[in-house]
Amino acid sequence: MKLLRRARRRVPSYGPDSADPVLLTAIAAGEAEALEILHRRHAPWLRARLNYRCSDPDQVDAALQETFLAVWKSAASFTPRPGDTDAGAWLWTIAIRQLISQLRKRANRWIGELETEPYETIGDASAEDTVLLNIEHGPLGAALHSLSPELRAAIQATILDGLTVREAAQILQIPEGTVKTRVMRAKARLREALTS
Amino acid sequence: MSGWHLTPAQAHDYAARRTDEITAMSVEAHLMHCPPCRSMLPADEEWLADGWASLRDVVDRPRRGVVETLLSHTGLRAETAKLLAATPRLYQAWLGSTVVVLIAALAAAHTLPRGSLMFVFLAPVVPLVGVALAYGRGIDPAHTLASVTPMAGQRLLFLRTCAVLVPALLLCTGAGLLLPHTVTAWDAIFWLLPALTLVSGSLLLGRMMHLSVASGVVGGLWVLGLILVSLSGQGVPLGVFAPQAQMWWGVLLATLVGALVFRVRVA
Numbered sequence: 001m002k003l004l005r006r007a008r009r010r011v012p013s014y015g016p017d018s019a020d021p022v023l024l025t026a027i028a029a030g031e032a033e034a035l036e037i038l039h040r041r042h043a044p045w046l047r048a049r050l051n052y053r054c055s056d057p058d059q060v061d062a063a064l065q066e067t068f069l070a071v072w073k074s075a076a077s078f079t080p081r082p083g084d085t086d087a088g089a090w091l092w093t094i095a096i097r098q099l100i101s102q103l104r105k106r107a108n109r110w111i112g113e114l115e116t117e118p119y120e121t122i123g124d125a126s127a128e129d130t131v132l133l134n135i136e137h138g139p140l141g142a143a144l145h146s147l148s149p150e151l152r153a154a155i156q157a158t159i160l161d162g163l164t165v166r167e168a169a170q171i172l173q174i175p176e177g178t179v180k181t182r183v184m185r186a187k188a189r190l191r192e193a194l195t196s
Numbered sequence: 197m198s199g200w201h202l203t204p205a206q207a208h209d210y211a212a213r214r215t216d217e218i219t220a221m222s223v224e225a226h227l228m229h230c231p232p233c234r235s236m237l238p239a240d241e242e243w244l245a246d247g248w249a250s251l252r253d254v255v256d257r258p259r260r261g262v263v264e265t266l267l268s269h270t271g272l273r274a275e276t277a278k279l280l281a282a283t284p285r286l287y288q289a290w291l292g293s294t295v296v297v298l299i300a301a302l303a304a305a306h307t308l309p310r311g312s313l314m315f316v317f318l319a320p321v322v323p324l325v326g327v328a329l330a331y332g333r334g335i336d337p338a339h340t341l342a343s344v345t346p347m348a349g350q351r352l353l354f355l356r357t358c359a360v361l362v363p364a365l366l367l368c369t370g371a372g373l374l375l376p377h378t379v380t381a382w383d384a385i386f387w388l389l390p391a392l393t394l395v396s397g398s399l400l401l402g403r404m405m406h407l408s409v410a411s412g413v414v415g416g417l418w419v420l421g422l423i424l425v426s427l428s429g430q431g432v433p434l435g436v437f438a439p440q441a442q443m444w445w446g447v448l449l450a451t452l453v454g455a456l457v458f459r460v461r462v463a
Contacts, residue, residue: 044239
């Protein structure tokens with residue numbers, strides 16, 4: 001039986017230096033060692049980044065566990081873009097959504113379960129958002145300084161973290177309409193600061 | 197990409213949550229597409245090992261089969277479902293031989309005159325043989341281990357009996373439906389009450405002796421009875437399955453099951 005199950009999906013040869021898509025193919029074929037390599041590679045930075053979104057380390061750890069379990073179950077659904085050797089963005093979208101659902105579980109149990117949206121690689125952003133995603137270069141940093149913390153948080157959640165308006169509203173704990181107006185206002189401010 | 201990369205100091209500050217908001221935003225935007233900088237973040241080895249250990253606990257758990265999942269959906273407890281799903285492995289040989297015997301009986305019924313008598317003789321014995329092989333020292337390779345678990349004894353015996361009876365009864369019903377003279381559903385299950393009576397008889401007897409021996413005794417009595425009826429010249433032994441006889445089988449079955457339950461309660 002075990003032989004049959006193995007034969008059904010071809011397990012690629014992989015090692016600690018294999019690219020993420022190779023590891024994910026192996027995980028989809030049921031290789032726990034591949035998951036360990038992926039965990040070792042991505043858990044530290046995901047943890048650091050989630051720590052900026054949530055101050056409770058227990059919740060961050062729980063979200064990370066759920067993230068890698070989701071990877072274990074749905075590794076087959078990862079479709080890399082041609083030439084893409086990195087699953088970081090995909091993992092991040094899973095991780096941030098798991099964190100939101102952790103926070104929801106604790107905060108308001110009476111609102112139903114978060115309907116899970118399919119995990120997609122973020123980055124199919126508009127041209128304007130692409131500019132924002134290159135904050136580390138150019139004058140954008142200075143422009144962001146001029147924003148109020150609320151506007152910055154809205155920009156961070158929707159564009160940098162790749163969340164939907166609804167998810168952003170959940171993690172920021174403000175109404176959806178407020179998220180929309182803040183993002184709009186923040187973008188207008190940034191445009192102003194960058195063009196003037 | 198550009199030449200902009202994290203310095204080790206920046207990486208450490210970011211990981212320790214000491215970076216201010218704006219810098220954190222640019223670090224994050226950069227990390228998204230720069231694996232080398234990502235690996236510069238200090239990793240807490242102990243935390244990694246702990247995280248992986250608890251992940252492995254879930255990941256290494258064997259996946260549940262279709263039968264087990266179905267059974268646990270019907271409200272059975274997880275361990276009972278696992279036991280029932282695993283038991284057929286123990287008597288695969290019996291399952292195979294049952295299929296062969298039933299096919300032979302069907303072939304006889306379709307080709308020989310009065311060949312369906314073979315099925316009539318066999319059908320009540322097939323579940324009995326299965327039950328005899330469901331539990332015991334000589335049959336189960338893990339018997340020594342199983343006998344010291346909290347589940348051992350009557351409970352395990354009855355669970356395994358159920359796991360045997362369901363496929364056996366299904367197989368026999370299927371074969372009964374394929375008999376040449378089957379018209380109504382009744383024709384296909386005339387053997388059911390005698391079969392169940394034989395099984396419960398052997399279970400009751402099994403409290404006094406080894407289950408295989410008990411089943412042998414009951415099965416032997418059944419065959420002997422049929423032969424005697426045939427030899428006594430009162431015509432076809434099919435009378436054993438006549439509606440009136442079925443009533444007696446029902447009474448006998450109820451008595452045996454009652455006695456079984458009583459014995460188990462008392463024990």
